[in-house]
Amino acid sequence: MNASLNPARERLLLLAIDIGERIFLLILFASFVVQLFHTIGVRPYNILALISEGLVALLVIVRRPAHKLSLNPLDWIVALAGTALPMLARAGGTALLPQSIGAAMMFAGLLAAIWAKLTLRRSFGLAAANRGAVAAGPYRLVRHPMYAGYFIVYIGFSLNNPLLWNFCIYTLTLVLLTIRIAAEEAILSSDPAYASYCRRVRYRLIPLLL
Numbered sequence: 001m002n003a004s005l006n007p008a009r010e011r012l013l014l015l016a017i018d019i020g021e022r023i024f025l026l027i028l029f030a031s032f033v034v035q036l037f038h039t040i041g042v043r044p045y046n047i048l049a050l051i052s053e054g055l056v057a058l059l060v061i062v063r064r065p066a067h068k069l070s071l072n073p074l075d076w077i078v079a080l081a082g083t084a085l086p087m088l089a090r091a092g093g094t095a096l097l098p099q100s101i102g103a104a105m106m107f108a109g110l111l112a113a114i115w116a117k118l119t120l121r122r123s124f125g126l127a128a129a130n131r132g133a134v135a136a137g138p139y140r141l142v143r144h145p146m147y148a149g150y151f152i153v154y155i156g157f158s159l160n161n162p163l164l165w166n167f168c169i170y171t172l173t174l175v176l177l178t179i180r181i182a183a184e185e186a187i188l189s190s191d192p193a194y195a196s197y198c199r200r201v202r203y204r205l206i207p208l209l210l
Contacts, residue, residue: 022060024080029057032087039091045103045160046091048110052153053087055117075183082176085169086154093162102160109152112138116146133193135200141207143185143198147177148205 032053040047095102119137138145154170181204188194204210 021080025057025060025083028084028087029053035087036089036091043091043099043160045099045106046157048103048106049086049089049153049157052110052113052150055114056083059117059120072183075180078176078179078183082173082180085173085176086150089157089161089166089169090163091161095160096162097159099160102156102158105156105159106153107156109149109154109156111149112152113146113149116149120146133188133191133197135197139197140201141203143201143204144181145205147181150177151205 033050036046036050040050116138119139120134142148151174154173158166158170185198189198
């Protein structure tokens with residue numbers, strides 16, 4: 001935390017950040033629902049993207065307070081932009097492969113993300129923070145299984161909705177998520193429990209590769 005802030009101001013700042021983050025995400029998700037909902041009749045698999053992003057909104061609402069929270073403006077810009085960009089994706093175009101393949105990838109990625117989110121439960125948040133080290137469920141395999149699930153969902157959605165807009169949105173999102181991972185691990189690295197966890201689980205996204 002910023003050493004120049006007295007405890008009362010620090011608590012007020014954290015409360016304002018917490019409330020602002022939740023309002024931002026809810027408005028963004030509502031916009032995403034309006035943008036994508038009318039396409040479900042023609043492209044029913046798009047509901048998987050709505051479920052995936054809806055879980056993000058739900059878990060931010062019910063999360064627990066952070067033990068340590070980044071106040072670095074860059075970390076917040078990266079976190080908010082990385083969360084906002086996927087909700088700007090659009091339906092359209094002609095599927096590059098049979099739609100069942102893209103839908104299966106979206107479903108598999110969604111299951112991975114849901115498993116990770118349910119394991120995190122109230123430890124989930126957008127910006128880098130320490131709400132307690134989690135080493136259960138998919139976190140026994142890789143350190144960031146939720147992001148791995150997102151990647152799979154994005155690929156599946158792009159295969160079924162191959163717009164240049166979506167390609168640009170998801171490419172930038174992946175860059176921001178990579179930066180976000182580094183920021184999260186920088187915050188968590190001071191926690192002995194997380195340092196021990198990293199020694200046990202070496203890979204961030206893909207077992208034996210990355």
